[in-house]
Amino acid sequence: MAERTCAAVNVHLFRRQAQLAMAHLASIVETCDDAIMSHTLGGTILSWNSGAERIFGHSAADMIGESIEGIIPRDRQNEIVDMRDLVERGRRVDRIETVRVRKDGRKIDVSMTISPIKNADGIIHGASIVARDITERKHQEKERLHLIQELTEALKHVKALSGLLPICASCKKIRNDEGYWEQVETYIKSHSNAEFTHGICPDCVKELYPEYESRLLRDLPAGRPK
Numbered sequence: 235m236a237e238r239t240c241a242a243v244n245v246h247l248f249r250r251q252a253q254l255a256m257a258h259l260a261s262i263v264e265t266c267d268d269a270i271m272s273h274t275l276g277g278t279i280l281s282w283n284s285g286a287e288r289i290f291g292h293s294a295a296d297m298i299g300e301s302i303e304g305i306i307p308r309d310r311q312n313e314i315v316d317m318r319d320l321v322e323r324g325r326r327v328d329r330i331e332t333v334r335v336r337k338d339g340r341k342i343d344v345s346m347t348i349s350p351i352k353n354a355d356g357i358i359h360g361a362s363i364v365a366r367d368i369t370e371r372k373h374q375e376k377e378r379l380h381l382i383q384e385l386t387e388a389l390k391h392v393k394a395l396s397g398l399l400p401i402c403a404s405c406k407k408i409r410n411d412e413g414y415w416e417q418v419e420t421y422i423k424s425h426s427n428a429e430f431t432h433g434i435c436p437d438c439v440k441e442l443y444p445e446y447e448s449r450l451l452r453d454l455p456a457g458r459p460k
Contacts (some may be wrong), residue, residue, distance in 0.1 A: 269344075269365040271349060277302045280360060289367045291337030291342075303396045305334045307341060321361040331368065344374040387411055 269286035273279045277304055282294040290297075290305055297304070303314060310333060320327055327348040334344050344365045351360040399421075400409040407415040410424075419430045435443075 268381075269367075270362070270431065271302075271365075272360055273302045274360045274363045275322065275358070277314060286365070289336075289342070290334065302327075305336075307333055307335050308432070317348055318363070321348065322358060324350050324358060334365070342367055342369045344368060 251302070265285060268289075269289045270281075270283045271279060271286050272281045279297050282297045284294075286297070287293055292305070303311065306313060313332065317327065317351070326450050329345050331343065331349055333341050335341055345368050346363055346365045349362050350358045351362055353359050356401055365457070373399050401418075402415065406418055408418055408421040409415050410421055423430070
């Protein structure tokens, strides 16, 4: 009698510990920032945590019992078949990057891990999904790529002015890529972002306008090369 009572107490304690462990696990899942959801092999949603509500905009009440197709863009519906085939074979898919649709219709980039769910007999009957919104990260990657492309394009313009440039020894015109002669400033403007302003150097003043030489040199700021 005492042994049976002791066994009953142990069973009760075991069940209690199991219940507490399950409640603790459920609390972790519910409060996780990532979307955690599960669905049958047919795609019917079985669970939907608060992270999924925040990322996709749908409440658990709206989504449980509905098809997972509701958050998959039309042009990616083939992913359902591919993922189901992997899950049925017991394969886990880690951190694949794809696109999903929010309740407001906005598409977001997500990173997902998909795992098969087995029952007590070891038979696969569904899949669990952990999804993270990576839209901002993808946006930053695109901006970084765009900046690299702009810098690469700018370097092309700079490199266009390297090497040997045919220039007239008399009028100083440059022969362009088509073989025509054009002013130096025209050539440089077409191969870079440089802009020109016009002035006259002291040597040219001395040669062309000697009567203005003394006035020009007097008006130059102190310390400026003459």
